Amino acid sequence: xxxxxxxxxxERWRWVFETALQEGFDDDLAKSMLEGAMGVHHVxxxxxxxxxEAFDSILGxxxxxxxQVVTISRSRLPRFNRYLPEDLWPTVEQRxxxxxxxxxxxxxxxxxxxxxxxxxxxxSRSPGAEAVKDNDxxxxxxxxxxxxxxxxxxDDGMNLCVECGDMVExxxxxxxxxxxxRKGEAAGWVPEWVFTEPWVFTEPPAAPPPDSRxxxxxxxxxxxxxxxxxxxxxxxxxxxxxxxxxxxxxxxIEFELHSGIYQTYGGFGGVDKKYFVxxxxxxxxxxxxxxxxxxxxxSLTFTTSKKRKFEVSGWGGGTPGKxxxxxxxxxxxxxxxxxxxxxxGNKLTCVCVQTQFKKGSRKHPxxxxxxxxxxxxPPCT
Numbered sequence: 001x002x003x004x005x006x007x008x009x010x011e012r013w014r015w016v017f018e019t020a021l022q023e024g025f026d027d028d029l030a031k032s033m034l035e036g037a038m039g040v041h042h043v044x045x046x047x048x049x050x051x052x053e054a055f056d057s058i059l060g061x062x063x064x065x066x067x068q069v070v071t072i073s074r075s076r077l078p079r080f081n082r083y084l085p086e087d088l089w090p091t092v093e094q095r096x097x098x099x100x101x102x103x104x105x106x107x108x109x110x111x112x113x114x115x116x117x118x119x120x121x122x123x124s125r126s127p128g129a130e131a132v133k134d135n136d137x138x139x140x141x142x143x144x145x146x147x148x149x150x151x152x153x154x155d156d157g158m159n160l161c162v163e164c165g166d167m168v169e170x171x172x173x174x175x176x177x178x179x180x181x182r183k184g185e186a187a188g189w190v191p192e193w194v195f196t197e198p199w200v201f202t203e204p205p206a207a208p209p210p211d212s213r214x215x216x217x218x219x220x221x222x223x224x225x226x227x228x229x230x231x232x233x234x235x236x237x238x239x240x241x242x243x244x245x246x247x248x249x250x251x252x253i254e255f256e257l258h259s260g261i262y263q264t265y266g267g268f269g270g271v272d273k274k275y276f277v278x279x280x281x282x283x284x285x286x287x288x289x290x291x292x293x294x295x296x297x298x299s300l301t302f303t304t305s306k307k308r309k310f311e312v313s314g315w316g317g318g319t320p321g322k323x324x325x326x327x328x329x330x331x332x333x334x335x336x337x338x339x340x341x342x343x344x345g346n347k348l349t350c351v352c353v354q355t356q357f358k359k360g361s362r363k364h365p366x367x368x369x370x371x372x373x374x375x376x377x378p379p380c381t
Contacts, residue, residue, distance in 0.1 A: 143170040143181065147194045147261070160188030170195075193262050237283040238338040238354065242302060242310055245270035249295035249314035253340070265340055266296035276302070276310035283336035289348040291325040296342065298324065305336070 145166040151159040160183055162168060168190075171180040178189040243254040251270035255263040278284070286303035290313075299313035327348045331337050339352030 141170050143168055143195055145190075145194050146196060149190050149194045160186060160190050162190055162194055191262060191264065236281055236336075237278050237305075238336055239278055239284055241278065242276040244274045244276075244300070244310075244312040246272045246274070246312055246314045249292045250297040250300055250312055251295055251314075253296065253300060253312075255339070257338075263339060265342060269295070274312055278304060279306065282306050282308070284331075284338075285336060286328070286330045287337055287340065287348070287351060288328045289326065291327065291347055297348070 145162045145164060145168060148162065148164045149159075150161050160168075160181060162181075162183060166183060169182040171182075177192055179192050179195070180187070180189055238257055239255050240258045241256040243252075243256065244250060245252040245254075245266070247270040250266070251268070252264065252266035254265070257263065283305045284302050285305050288301040288303075290298040290300075292298040295314070299311065301309060301311040303309050325347075329337065329348070329351045331351075331353045335353040337351045338354050340348060341350045341352070343349040
C-alpha cells in the first residue's frame with residue numbers, strides 16, 4: 001500500500017492495481033478506475049474483494065523464474081497515463097511493486113478472496129512480510145552490496161539507491177537482470193551486478209606438459225612478453241561494449257566498461273536488443289541524440305575513434321506537430337566520452353570525458369573526480 005495515503009485512498013489505489021492486471025479492460029474502464037482512485041467514485045470494500053478473486057486467479061499462473069506479475073503491471077499501468085495527474089505518477093509507480101507483493105501475501109494468509117475483503121494490508125509492513133513458506137519467492141535473504149548503484153533520475157520510483165557495504169534484504173525474484181530488494185523501509189529494484197565483486201580475477205591456465213614446454217619455453221617467452229607490452233600500450237578505450245534496448249523509441253542504453261562497471265541510462269521497457277563491441281584501442285569520441293518527449297531518445301548515434309558508428313532508434317515516428325531537438329557532443333582531441341548525463345530522463349545535457357591513456361581509461365569512478373574526468377558542455381557539433 002502507499003504509505004503516504006490514507007486507508008481509504010490506499011484501498012482505491014489497490015483496486016486500480018488489481019484491475020490493471022486483468023486482461024481485456026478498455027479505456028472506459030481505465031478512466032472509471034482512475035476516477036475511483038481520485039475520489040470521484042467511492043470503491044467499497046466488497047467491490048475491492050471481488051477484484052481480489054480475479055487477482056488471485058492470475059497469480060496462479062506465475063512462476064518464480066519469470067515474475068510476470070511485475071512485467072504485466074508495468075505494461076498495463078502506462079495505459080492510465082492519460083488520466084493520472086503527472087505529480088502523482090512517480091509516487092504511485094514507486095509503490096506498485098510493494099502493493100502487489102502485499103496483496104499476494106494477504107491472499108496467502110487469508111486463504112480466500114472472501115476473507116481477504118474484510119482485512120487490508122498493514123501500510124507499515126514491507127513487501128513479502130506475509131510469506132509463510134520457506135521456499136516462497138517473496139521471502140527475503142540478507143545480501144551484501146559490493147558495488148554502489150544510484151538511479152539515473154532522483155525520483156526514479158522503481159529503482160533503489162544502494163552504497164557499497166550496505167546490507168539489504170533480497171527477494172528471490174529476477175526481471176531482466178534486476179533484483180528486487182528492501183533497504184530499511186524502502187523497496188525497489190537494483191541491477192544484479194551490485195552483488196558481485198567489481199574486479200573478478202580468474203585462475204591462470206594450466207601449465208603445458210613438460211615435454212612440449214621444454215622446446216618452446218625459450219623461443220616463446222621473449223616474443224610473448226613483447227606482444228603483451230604492445231597490447232597494453234594499445235589499450236586506451238574506457239567503454240568495452242554498448243547495449244541498446246529499443247521499442248517505439250530508445251528505452252535504455254548500457255555502457256559496459258573495461259573495469260567491470262555497468263552504467264545504465266533509461267528505464268524498463270523495450271523489446272529489441274542491439275550490441276556494439278569496441279576494440280581495445282577504440283574509444284567513443286562523439287554522441288548525437290534526437291530527443292523525444294517520453295523516452296530516453298528517439299535515436300542515439302555513437303561515433304568511435306576508428307570512425308565506426310553505432311546508431312540505434314525506435315520504430316515510432318515521433319509526436320506530430322512537435323519539433324525534434326537534436327543534441328551533439330564531440331570529445332576534444334586526446335579525450336574520450338566515458339559517461340552520459342540526461343536531464344529529466346530524456347535530454348542529453350552533457351557528457352563525461354577523460355584522457356585516452358594506457359591504464360587510466362580502463363578505470364571509471366562512480367562519481368566525478370577532479371583531474372580525472374571533465375564534464376563537456378555546451379553541445380558542440
